[in-house]
Amino acid sequence: MAGSGVDVSPAPRDPVLEAEGAFLEHVGECLAHMRGTAEALVDVGGDAYASERLGALRAERLRSLAELPDVPAFFGRIDQPERALHIGRRHVIDEAGDPQVIDWRAPVSRTYYQASAQDPQGLLLRRRFGFSRGELTSYEDEDLTRTAPSPIEQDDDGDGTPALGSLVVAEIERPRSGPMRDIVATIQPDQDDIVRAPLEESVCIQGAPGTGKTAVGLHRAAFLLYSHAERLRRGGVLVVGPNRAFLSYIDQVLPALGEVDVTQCTVADLGPDVTVRATDTPAAEAVKTDPRMAEVLARALMSGVREPNDADDVVLDLAGRRYRVRAHRVAATVRTLAEKVVAPAAQREIYYAAARTRLARAIAEDARRQGEAAGFTPTDGETARAARSKDVRAVLDVVWPARRAVDVLADLYSDPTSLARAAEGLLDTDEQAALTWTARPRSLARAPWTAADVVLLDEIEGLLERPEAYEHIVVDEAQDLTAMQCRAIGRRLATGSLTVLGDLAQATHPCSLGQWSTVMTHLGRPEATVRPLTMGYRVPGEVIDFAAQLLPSIAPGLPAPRAARRAPGALRLRPAGDLLAAVVELADREGSTAVICADDAVASTTATLAAAGVGSTLLGSDEGAVAKAGDVVVVPAGLAKGLEHDHVVVLDPADILAAEPRGLQRLYVVLTRAVTSLTVVGAEGLPAPLSPGAPAS
Numbered sequence: 001m002a003g004s005g006v007d008v009s010p011a012p013r014d015p016v017l018e019a020e021g022a023f024l025e026h027v028g029e030c031l032a033h034m035r036g037t038a039e040a041l042v043d044v045g046g047d048a049y050a051s052e053r054l055g056a057l058r059a060e061r062l063r064s065l066a067e068l069p070d071v072p073a074f075f076g077r078i079d080q081p082e083r084a085l086h087i088g089r090r091h092v093i094d095e096a097g098d099p100q101v102i103d104w105r106a107p108v109s110r111t112y113y114q115a116s117a118q119d120p121q122g123l124l125l126r127r128r129f130g131f132s133r134g135e136l137t138s139y140e141d142e143d144l145t146r147t148a149p150s151p152i153e154q155d156d157d158g159d160g161t162p163a164l165g166s167l168v169v170a171e172i173e174r175p176r177s178g179p180m181r182d183i184v185a186t187i188q189p190d191q192d193d194i195v196r197a198p199l200e201e202s203v204c205i206q207g208a209p210g211t212g213k214t215a216v217g218l219h220r221a222a223f224l225l226y227s228h229a230e231r232l233r234r235g236g237v238l239v240v241g242p243n244r245a246f247l248s249y250i251d252q253v254l255p256a257l258g259e260v261d262v263t264q265c266t267v268a269d270l271g272p273d274v275t276v277r278a279t280d281t282p283a284a285e286a287v288k289t290d291p292r293m294a295e296v297l298a299r300a301l302m303s304g305v306r307e308p309n310d311a312d313d314v315v316l317d318l319a320g321r322r323y324r325v326r327a328h329r330v331a332a333t334v335r336t337l338a339e340k341v342v343a344p345a346a347q348r349e350i351y352y353a354a355a356r357t358r359l360a361r362a363i364a365e366d367a368r369r370q371g372e373a374a375g376f377t378p379t380d381g382e383t384a385r386a387a388r389s390k391d392v393r394a395v396l397d398v399v400w401p402a403r404r405a406v407d408v409l410a411d412l413y414s415d416p417t418s419l420a421r422a423a424e425g426l427l428d429t430d431e432q433a434a435l436t437w438t439a440r441p442r443s444l445a446r447a448p449w450t451a452a453d454v455v456l457l458d459e460i461e462g463l464l465e466r467p468e469a470y471e472h473i474v475v476d477e478a479q480d481l482t483a484m485q486c487r488a489i490g491r492r493l494a495t496g497s498l499t500v501l502g503d504l505a506q507a508t509h510p511c512s513l514g515q516w517s518t519v520m521t522h523l524g525r526p527e528a529t530v531r532p533l534t535m536g537y538r539v540p541g542e543v544i545d546f547a548a549q550l551l552p553s554i555a556p557g558l559p560a561p562r563a564a565r566r567a568p569g570a571l572r573l574r575p576a577g578d579l580l581a582a583v584v585e586l587a588d589r590e591g592s593t594a595v596i597c598a599d600d601a602v603a604s605t606t607a608t609l610a611a612a613g614v615g616s617t618l619l620g621s622d623e624g625a626v627a628k629a630g631d632v633v634v635v636p637a638g639l640a641k642g643l644e645h646d647h648v649v650v651l652d653p654a655d656i657l658a659a660e661p662r663g664l665q666r667l668y669v670v671l672t673r674a675v676t677s678l679t680v681v682g683a684e685g686l687p688a689p690l691s692p693g694a695p696a697s
Ligand SMILES: Nc1ncnc2c1ncn2[C@@H]1O[C@H](COP(=O)(O)OP(=O)(O)OP(=O)(O)O)[C@@H](O)[C@H]1O
Pocket: 171, 172, 181, 182, 183, 186, 187, 188, 191, 207, 208, 209, 210, 211, 212, 213, 214, 215, 216, 503, 537, 538, 641, 642, 643, 644, 672
């Protein structure tokens, strides 16, 4: 397209392609050399630990690149007046140490993502490369010297959406198979702003479905790990997702970006390892997820602490002599320590378990001072032994007993008097009744713990001992977090920062908080700015416009999402019973197909497909989202969040709607999973905002 500013040139003999292909080969050789150097570095071994570790890290990264043969060494190029730079997933240098490919996260790479004809940022040209199975097959140039917007930047249909380059669209529409992939070659300017926000800034992203929140969160983690390598590798980065299926869907993205040192887990994984054997009633869940529980639990834990009576002096042996530590002095120490243990998390200097040890030391030190006043000199070792003596332990068991989280919570649930004391002024009698167990189980290993209990146990453990902390935490699908889950994440943050991603319109948890300011407050970062992402990349305009008719009912304040592309015919509505016809229609279309149905319709749906000879893979909560090639994936509506498929069949929306209190939100989630086409089977069961005037199949 010479003269228009855009060149899409798949021709095999194109001189530009040939030159770039030769450069790609050269870069491959440089990489091989770098790999050899990194290996040699490890082998030499005589270096300081730091350089050995560096070599090991580098080798690890190169290995991960080598294991991904379809990942090209660069994906773009920027031409400045005096030089051209290729941009890739990581730096590549030649034998002389000169840069050949610049890491996408380096400051100089930023213009690749941000420059436009209106604001070229010193660039003459941006080139994007197209690859097929690792082979360089095309390129697309944007001439940034022209003052008029290039076709790539023009709003070609006048609906406010800038047209994307054809390579960007091709990347977005590339059929999905297997896990989520990175978007490093095509990050858009609004996404890039968030990816590169300073480490110190905790950000909260409110984004419509498919705006790239998950992608942005993961790329931000990779960016921060690059920009603050030492600090973040020491402090750690954690990614929290809603469930295992989601984690397995995203778990290839960071390794593909060369980052293998990131912990990924669900909120449930943060808590202690107890078996969930029961489900809460809605009333119990409402209380257990409420932030007032934090105070109730702190009181429950501290109810075991008591100051000794005046008559209860402590008598102990130290270095062969007997000493008496006055009860009122022990009481004063108990009081001081108790105040410190229940201080707000950010100011907490000491935890319950360590405070018990500190109290023992204080008692022994008191005896030591008495000894010194009398002319004796007990050693440190003798004093420490006295602190661990039977006499002191016996006192501690009365005034500061050792406790386990499970005991504290089980005591609370099975003793209405203790519960009433801990909940006084916080929970009313109905709320207390909702928490109560009818009997204390003989073994706590078999206690009827619920998912909400695990978060409460974690809250207690957070008082008992300092939890492992991270320097940065990325929280995805955060709209569903309860207050107590937010606290569980927040206390693992220490001085670090957060990237919080979500969409209030997709909040399906009945106890979710409904407002980002509340979420951020319970996460411990109330000052975080909320940034919107509104350009939807996943879902075609026809489908997102259809689903967005639900927004006034489910999230009235939110703006309607905009679609980056339209696809006529992407939406089809079919009557009930048309599942097989819908699936057969999609059989020869490229890409993945999913049937999303109500959770309790999974078995019947799988059976219907099997009876018709259609192979299917069931997406379970503990499995990956990867289907066998050619299989239809059957997805319970409850697990659909965050995932996507090329073709989606939503089966019997009325059942999905009726299955839970926030059925409308769930419906919005399932209707926004499609990249290429959405078919609704049982469309007559769609709720009012969606049925009238909806296009029929
Ligand atoms: N800049 C981009 N270039 C190419 N693909 C993109 C871009 N941004 C997003 N995508 C693609 O769009 C899809 C949606 O992205 P992602 O899952 O991150 O969105 P989300 O906002 O988290 O969606 P949801 O709200 O449904 O969880 C993904 O396949 C992602 O790779």
